[in-house]
Amino acid sequence: MVSLATTSRTPALKATPALPLSKMRTASSPVPILKTSKPAPAVGSKRKMSDADLTLSPSSSQEDDVEDTQPTKKKARVQFDREVKMHEDTSSETSLAVVREEVRGAIHRHVAMSESEGYDRIKGIFTADPKEQGDDALLAYDMPTHTCLKNHLLGLLSHVASLDRSCSGLVNAIISSEWVGRDESYVKLYIRFLGNLAAAQNSYLGSVLKMLVSNMTIVPRGVGRLPGYAVVSASEIHTRVHMALRHVLRLIPAGSGALSPILSAQFPSDADPASANITYTRNLIQMIAYAPELQSDIFGLITEKLVKIDVQIQVDMEDFEDEVGDDLLHEANEEDDEDDDVSVASGDSEEDDTKAAKKIKENISKVDGMIDLLFEYFSVPFANGSLTDKENALDLLLSNFKSIILPTYRSRHSQFLLFHFSQMSPALVDRFAATFIQHIFNKLQSAIIRQSSAAYLASFVARGAHIAPEVVRDVFDLLLTHLDSLRVDYEKTCRGPDLRRYGPFYSTAQAILYIFCFRWRELTTAAAEGDTPDQVDELEPNQIAFPPNVKEFLHKCIYSRLNPLKVCSPAIVAEFARITHHFQFLYVYPLLETNKRIRITAFRSISTLADPRFSHVGREIHAGDNGGYQLDAYFPFDPYQLPRSRRWLEGDYVEWRGIPGLDDADDSDSGAEGSDDESDGEDVTETDEE
Template sequence: MPLASSPVPSILKSSKTTSRTTAVPSIAGKKRTMIEMDFSSQPSSSSPPSDAGSRDGPPPLKRARVQFDATAEKGKQNEKQREKSVALIREEIRRAIQRHVSGTDSEGYDQIKEIFTIDPKKPHDDDSSEIPSPTTIKRHLTGLLSNISALDRNCSGLVNAVLSSEWLGRDESYVKLFVRFSGNLCAAHTGYLRSVLKMLVNYFGEVPKGTGRIPGYSNVSHEEIYERVHMALRYIMQLLPAGSGTLSPILSAQFPFDTDSARANVAYTRNLLKIIDYAPELRAEISALITERLVKIDVQIQIDMEEFEDEVGEDLLEDLSRPVDFSTVDDDDDDDSDVESIISDDDTTDVDTRRLKTVKDNICKIDSIIDQLFEFYSPPFNHGTADEKNSALDLLLAHFESTVLPTYRSRHTQFLVFHFSQFSPDLVERFAGTCTHIIFSKTQPAIVRQSAAAYLGSFIARGKHVPSRVVRDIFELLGDHINVLRATYEGSCRGPDLRRYGPFYATTQALLYIFCFRWRDLTTAAEENDDGIPILEDDDDFDMEDVTFPPIVKEILHRAIYSRFNPLKVCSPAIVTEFARIAHHLRFMYVYSLLESNKRLRMSTFRSITTLADPRFSIVEREIRAGNDGGDQLDAYFPFDPYQLPRSRRWLEGDYIEWRGIPGIDDRADDDSSDSAEEGDNDDDNNDDDPTATDEE
């Protein structure tokens, strides 16, 4: 019969007559037969061998081949599953989102979210297979980008998972894809803009430990992390120019706290200034934010240094002021403070150590931040046009009026405007005009007017590039102002009273301070030979016998000093004493009799607080007994006294007029100046060791 003569059954019935070419027609057939054999029951000992050349039973090698092929097949299936095509993943994501939004099924949605929530840095243990491969996560992000319009607020969980995922430590192609996703997400759904911006700004401070360290990828430095964040932020600002309105409050809210490290504050400030390059509309707001935080730290430093001065001595304070190198900002190791090496364990406690650490950290913060601001403002003043210089100074003056001027005891922040205002005579006059406008304004609070007088007096006295003509003009302008105040209030004045006549005393003290430093520019010779530059020659060029002053100079001070206001009673004793010495030696005015009369007023002892300023004009506090009609005494606060921060003071070299004292009395060798400063005495002895003739402690 035809059926019996068919060769197929005979081959399946008997393995003895089966040859290799007829039993296994193809490699695929062989594999299939081998896999079926592996998962079938064990053959009995009487079963015939499949190979006529081997009749002793199935060799072990054959079973090993079966096991190997099964594992390979399973691995290929897993690999195939992981490497789905972009088109397939795109469709899966679309369906998963659609089902999630409709509420029918969220399993696929949760699986996609899990891909981005798995920590790629977790140890490779038994669950390591759960970590998605770089190809998988990249293709899923591509699929999300293709379905960006569907990621509305119903998919906020998935979006937040993507934004919180590790992206900064991956390869450059993935980073660029993530940046595209973030930008398109904000453009398609503006509700996510704040979340995206906040996520990016969060990396501007101290980079969280472990960021940029993903197994299987090259380590990414902190500096490169900052660059990647700026790349993303720049892209979003280009897509959404109006996004700067959302970014500004986030920058303010994310600014490091006062208790955060110096490294965090310095890094955040540096990144804020970089934003201005691609978002210039935020220039004023960013610079104002930095100035505001800077002043806050500045005031705290001044308070802390005054508290420590009587406790730890100048040597330790000098160590605290050593510059800190932030060029290693990329290092992960903490570089907080090595104050412990400075402090002796024998005479300090844990509380003292913590306080000193705080002081040093604050010094590092303000020194490095101001250094960055000097560098930021320099280009327009060094290479810009007149309009660019005026525009930059406008910004500095705006911050000065709104933040620096109303703040009591700011010590360093104001040196930005001090330095850049001296780049030209026109800029000098602009700053001086700003201060005089505030001093003369009747709408300003008295305390602000007093502060403006202190700033103007210190600027004119200390500014090395302030022309002689400007010194005389400001001196006469302030003199006219106190004449107006004297004519207005002297009729009702019964004696010195700082609380009632604060602006008068502040302006008079500014004049006394200017006279002490710039009397050479107020002389008749300087007025007759005005060439527009300050008189900075050696005192040997002056013939003290021939020094004379224009009548207006003497008239201004004489009327103010001998008025009912009695300013020598209220002004700082340090300044009054120095003025009396100079005026007497130059035969300009004799006020010692008035000073002796003032001593008969009831008052207690003086307590001198030497600050970072010139010790000659240190802050002097006096305790007044109850019932003294004289009231409180005016602080000797002159905000442009010598600058001491170690790193940023390089910008102010050549900006100062140093204290030179009285010719013929306070002369001394230059090599004795440091020894004089270390003495720290406050007596009025006119010898070579008098500390009042030096600018540094």
């Protein structure tokens, strides 16, 4: 679980500097925010509510606020219906001075004398449901008018210092009241009240932040549609919520620490529709512009939730046949951006789908939409930023990758942010590859992390279309040298293949085999001399040659007592054997036949050795009826299939290319996913490892 209350913040990519605060007066004499000394906008002009409207101004008076906050078509951002009548009856309204005194007296009598009649009346004004009409809406008084609400809120603003814990009922009523659907003048006044309340009474800060964050997901039906007011769209409601959050955080910079755990707690649940996750993710990312100190926390939270859903998809899809699972990916509804704020998610048209299939498709939509927003956000610094901006962005991605994604075995899509952006320049390629190499070589790392790093590095080098041939050869040589070093260390005590004891050796060997299957063209001596992959394809099989050290190290490792071809994934081994035999480079088929007759027994589960926080990267699986234990063929950068976000990865892949003279079809993407050549055989040899 990622802690959001972290003390170490990753530098913001393009942080918006906080604006200087104006001088604040005492909480008992709050300074009005609304300004009245502004020229009226021209008739017909549209004006966007912004933070400038909330700037503290010593010259303003609360009486002026009352006049300035009357509903008016000129100041409304939304388009008012001319036939809509506002809740106004100014002839019967009590003056602001009288209301202010009424509020003061009611609070005083409630706190000092436990007399709550006036206090309850004020509370009832804010608990009244504005959607209800008639005498039944309130028991003791009529439905409050627009001006009544504002006058009482102004009165409370004047005495916000008196709203201590004994007034929590009234304060919670105000915090829970309908405000996002009212006119702009009331919204500005309400935001002022929230800011002054949180600054004067710190005990209410959490309630204020929780209420605001709860409005950052999909907008429930009916919200923003109050009788007598123009309809307020979902996007405008979210704009108002961000304005309020920005204002509170400017008044209380330390509020970010209280906000982090609230953001995590308010994240949509598993049962919520995809639109809820996508909308909430979008609003979290938008917060970074005015709260850059939360950048690391926000992306850590999004990554954690994204990986959790991503893993659940892979687990659920195991209940389906491979073909059905692929169909579910292709059939997942691609939500339109304009529909993200709709409260009811689409996807009910597939009446014949099982409940499980619908759940998978809903989760696919969640991952697709959330990761698409992350691609969009990070594309800005990587495309237009300086080298420092790019490195800061990569640092942020790498931090979340190492702590959340790398230890997770079944993550299928979350890692593609790094796959895409790390290929933006050779320097970023080197940094990403170096991260894995450090983990592979570090004996202090857990076996699970070392094996996972080998799988990621192999998949990155094999699949990355923008990775230079020189980098492919350098990484391959580095892994080959490391493999030979492990062989020398392990072979002294080895009595036969043992995944439990020699996991780093087998994960490194499988990484080498996988890279060879995809990038053998770049590993040839012709490529080292400058030939392109297309030119290598034009050579005859007997003209294909590899550097001497490649054959030497591979031969020693393959025919060692560690016997990696018995433990590595049979599909990858089969493809490796086919390619090397075609080029007369290595001939391993006799060894494969021998391996069919070897049964490995007396293994303990790798889970007994693994860090319990991590899933099984190098898990042991039964190879058909042989009873042997192999590494799973997990390579995390296999083709990306999510419908919306895959547009970001166009041109990033090295697709599987058939081998000239060996394959009839050159464009199949079967890769190392060929058939398992290990058929049933007679068990004539047993190795007992304990």
